[in-house]
Amino acid sequence: MVDIDVAEKDVPGSRRGAGRRTAICQATCELLAKVGYDRMTMDAIATQAKASKATIYRMWPDKPQLVAEALKCQFSENSDVPNTGSLRGDLMALMTLACEAATSEIGEIIVGVMTAAAHDPRLAETLSQTVFADKAKMHVDLVRRAAERGEVHPDTDPALIHEVIHSLISGRMTWMLGPLDDAYIRHVVDDILIPVMTYRKP
Amino acid sequence: MVDIDVAEKDVPGSRRGAGRRTAICQATCELLAKVGYDRMTMDAIATQAKASKATIYRMWPDKPQLVAEALKCQFSENSDVPNTGSLRGDLMALMTLACEAATSEIGEIIVGVMTAAAHDPRLAETLSQTVFADKAKMHVDLVRRAAERGEVHPDTDPALIHEVIHSLISGRMTWMLGPLDDAYIRHVVDDILIPVMTYRKP
Numbered sequence: 553m554v555d556i557d558v559a560e561k562d563v564p565g566s567r568r569g570a571g572r573r574t575a576i577c578q579a580t581c582e583l584l585a586k587v588g589y590d591r592m593t594m595d596a597i598a599t600q601a602k603a604s605k606a607t608i609y610r611m612w613p614d615k616p617q618l619v620a621e622a623l624k625c626q627f628s629e630n631s632d633v634p635n636t637g638s639l640r641g642d643l644m645a646l647m648t649l650a651c652e653a654a655t656s657e658i659g660e661i662i663v664g665v666m667t668a669a670a671h672d673p674r675l676a677e678t679l680s681q682t683v684f685a686d687k688a689k690m691h692v693d694l695v696r697r698a699a700e701r702g703e704v705h706p707d708t709d710p711a712l713i714h715e716v717i718h719s720l721i722s723g724r725m726t727w728m729l730g731p732l733d734d735a736y737i738r739h740v741v742d743d744i745l746i747p748v749m750t751y752r753k754p
Numbered sequence: 755m756v757d758i759d760v761a762e763k764d765v766p767g768s769r770r771g772a773g774r775r776t777a778i779c780q781a782t783c784e785l786l787a788k789v790g791y792d793r794m795t796m797d798a799i800a801t802q803a804k805a806s807k808a809t810i811y812r813m814w815p816d817k818p819q820l821v822a823e824a825l826k827c828q829f830s831e832n833s834d835v836p837n838t839g840s841l842r843g844d845l846m847a848l849m850t851l852a853c854e855a856a857t858s859e860i861g862e863i864i865v866g867v868m869t870a871a872a873h874d875p876r877l878a879e880t881l882s883q884t885v886f887a888d889k890a891k892m893h894v895d896l897v898r899r900a901a902e903r904g905e906v907h908p909d910t911d912p913a914l915i916h917e918v919i920h921s922l923i924s925g926r927m928t929w930m931l932g933p934l935d936d937a938y939i940r941h942v943v944d945d946i947l948i949p950v951m952t953y954r955k956p
Contacts, residue, residue: 666928667869676930712945719925720917726868726924728878743914744950751949 576601576608580622584661589619589668589675616675619665620682626658633690639703639749642694643741647717651732654721663725687714695749704749712748720744778803778810782824786863791821791870791877818877821867822884828860835892841905841951844896845943849919853934856923865927889916897951906951914950922946 579601583592594615598605612618633646654662669676691710699706720740724730781803785794796817800807814820835848856864871878893912901908922942926932 663872667872669930670865670869670928673930676928680929680931709945715922715925716946719921722925722928723917723921726872726878726928727882728871728875729882742955743911743953744918744946747949747953748946751945751953753944 572601572603572607573611574625576603576611576618577622577625580618581626581658581661584619584622584664585657588664594618614674616672616678617682619675620678623658623662623665623679624682624686626656626661633694635697639694639698639701640741640746642697643713643745643749644737646690646694646713647737647741647745650717650721651737654725655732659725666722666726684714684718698749705752708749713745716740716745716748774803774805774809775813776827778805778813778820779824779827781805782820783828783860783863786821786824786866787859790866796820816876818874818880819884821877822880825860825864825867825881826884826888828858828863835896837899841896841900841903842943842948844899845915845947845951846939848892848896848915849939849943849947852919852923853939856927857934861927868924868928886916886920900951907954910951915947918942918947918950 576597579597580592583596583600587596592615594605594608597603597618598608601608608618612621633642633649636642636645653659665675665679669679688710691713694713695704695708695710698704699708717740721732724732724736730736778799781799782794785798785802789798794817796807796810799805799820800810803810810820814823835844835851838844838847855861867877867881871881890912893915896915897906897910897912900906901910919942923934926934926938932938
């Protein structure tokens with residue numbers, strides 16, 4: 553176990569606790585944008601964040617876990633979906649947030665990390681668990697509210713929301729099929745999400 | 755314009771016409787599997803296919819177009835969907851073929867080319883146009899038959915089939931979310947495709 557004070561004492565301008573955690577995540581995102589996942593080293597992150605490598609490894613045992621948390625920090629600002637009072641309103645809000653996140657300045661980072669994940673099972677698994685697990689509660693709440701209003705069957709699987717939104721947006725980005733604009737958001741909500749969520753098995 | 759006989763005369767064992775075209779596509783797929791899209795050169799393809807580079811460039815102006823046709827050759831063996839007599843039967847057959855193609859020995863090649871396409875708009879566009887344009891007719895026929903049986907509205911957009919199947923399968927592969935097995939095929943058909951195709955707008 554590396555003693556934190558020993559690990560930090562030679563690093564000028566190092567920050568402590570939550571502030572340091574944020575600084576390391578921020579440095580990771582900056583480097584992901586600059587050099588991409590594969591070429592980003594823990595040394596470079598340490599230098600950029602003015603932290604010691606020992607501290608970083610104490611907080612995150614490997615690069616996938618650090619990257620997953622760094623992306624999560626960026627995502628989490630937009631993680632609350634407003635309760636709009638209707639299924640369509642909630643799904644429109646959710647798709648809008650998802651498209652905003654994907655087209656934000658970290659959109660390119662996300663595409664880069666996804667690309668790396670295709671060859672790195674550990675990264676793919678960590679990303680799924682860390683970045684997307686948080687969304688599960690949001691989707692459960694959305695379905696519960698819609699069921700209370702009688703808009704969906706109470707047994708509707710909330711995981712369908714993530715499966716559909718995530719696959720469609722990342723497919724459209726990867727294949728450059730078109731912009732993630734208002735027309736696209738309406739298309740996904742009206743032509744795919746609402747049919748899927750409101751379907752009653754014969 | 756390069757004269758074909760001049761271009762070929764120094765290449766021992768070169769093949770002519772359709773046979774040569776097939777040989778070049780085959781060589782391209784072998785190299786894609788071996789070294790990936792980015793590291794594959796036109797020189798290496800020429801050597802592998804026993805063809806001159808001039809001949810290859812005469813047939814395909816650039817690497818994206820050659821790769822798109824090479825993948826199309828591999829796909830086209832499975833491009834007919836049986837007419838099963840029901841919407842669900844047709845969609846099950848279609849999803850089964852799509853999952854078989856994705857998990858075949860060229861599945862890895864496809865993932866590799868998709869990864870390259872994320873950074874190469876020309877490749878992404880050529881792949882969309884060449885590899886997937888062929889499927890459009892198949893989807894139009896499927897919807898026409900289902901509309902004739904009264905299972906879907908005649909205005910149902912056949913493009914929804916490709917949008918949903920392609921995004922979901924490639925998302926599941928990229929993120930390593932699970933196998934493309936029978937349970938997954940039934941899930942996509944029953945929980946997503948049938949709801950999307952049979953939805954009647956209020």
